[in-house]
Amino acid sequence: MTDTLTRPGFWTATVHETRRLTPHLQRVVLGGPDLARFPALGVPDESVTLYFPRPGEPTPPPMTLRGEVWGYHDEPHPPTGRNYSIRAVDPVAARLTVDFALHDHGPATSWARRAEAGAGLLLWRCRAWFRPPADTRWLVLAADLAGLPAATRIVAERTPGVPVRVLVDLPDTADARDLFTVAADDPTVHIDVRVGVGNGHGPGSLVDRLRETNLPDGPGYAWVAGEAGECRQARSVLRTVHRLPRDRAVCVGYWRTDAADWEHRYARFRPLLDQVYQDALAAGLNPVEAGDRMEEALERMTR
Template identity: 30%
Template sequence: MTSETRNAPSLERVRHELKKRDLEVQSVERITPSMIRIVLGGDELADFTSLAPDDHIKLFVPDDKGMMVMRDYTPRAFDYEARSLTVDFAVHEAGPATAWAIAAKPGDRLQVGGPRGSAVLTGEIKRLLLIGDETALPAIGRWIEEADAGLEIEAFVAVPDAADSQSFKTCADLAMHWIYRPGGEANNPEPLLQAVKDVACGEGTYVWIAAEARVAKAIRTYLIEELAHPLTWMKASGYWVHGQADSSEKSIGEVPPRPA
């Protein structure tokens, strides 16, 4: 057993009561040209729990036929005292959830389910390497903003334009890299691959990848085959699949960290 395997991070899977909550839109803000931020509120959030940056909730939205469908989104932020839940929507080819977000206004209602559970990562993590596209920005934002003081974080995020860059408040030691490529090329791995070509993956570096499935797979393969990064120090997810509505690959070739 290698030292990387012996000292791999621990993963505690925390289950939450699965319930559906009826919430009200409190505010809608276009924070960048490609991102809409919606704050939801309601007393039904009194027992809401989200313990990990890449948790997922289910949003129940109408499709173009008026039927209710479910879509996965990251809880961007939660304020227990205010009973408010923030969700960021990447504006791309408008599926039902994106269409709902574009039309949303204060006072609208939305049903939210979950999260079903949280995968809480702990261990001797010295450095985080975060790689993703605009759909991963809500989770990346949480990773950055919830990090402990002094943790080294390097993030590479592909977005359509410089105007789509975001800023984050953090106690971590953050190095942020924005990669600009047209939204229509979000399934092309090359822009992100070129950006991470010379990245340092030293001991104690945990890598988190989330993007279109083909892109996430290509980056994962590069880090394993070219940089010899250990599987137990990595998680890759396809948050969406090009050409397939409501499709994802949440755990690409995952070797889970040892149980806590």
């Protein structure tokens, strides 16, 4: 039997089909023999890191194993990787569906716009955060365009009959088409769309709307996904205004408005910040909370 450390911790895939789902979402269906062993978590906000081919390459090169970690350890110019939600999994056909948010520019957007059948990708690391307690009686979801595919899958796969309120900031009302489709004729789903706010084009409305929302009675669960700074504010609102305990809310930063500046500052203090993150995990914080602890440390170091 192949040892788990020598079995590749990455998966190759090729584009099976593509289509424009909405004005700002491109659907890409991935296939290939490797996906038959892809460790899908079965959690509706599961995400995977996608690595794209470098110029002149049909597919990214394989990763190498170092210190029990798979990665591009020896590549001076490794392929670009980005995290994306898995919109759907078909284990029988070995297919994964990913809905790409289309922006004005960026490596993932450029790839998704021109992707054709047969184009290669490399997949690495599957993660998820949506973990409502068993007694959850209601859901509140808040997301921007980047978080919309996961929010849509949560609505589609939630426990039948659990009421859900969905707050979304989008560039275009038509971008919510898939969300409205999965919620069609379901009176337990309430969708509130705001257009032209957030998504890198000004302040978002999610934090204010969460603050003003009257949460239902009984035990529930809140899930927020979008810009990292906005998610930190949302977490504060859910904890301090609505008094939701740690296991009743999760807020996950999918992207950053100041990504280039953040990467530059992070690079200066990376060893110290990585230690802050590991210490937070060792102290019992979950990965999202540990990330917040690291963010706070970075802000102190760069004032």
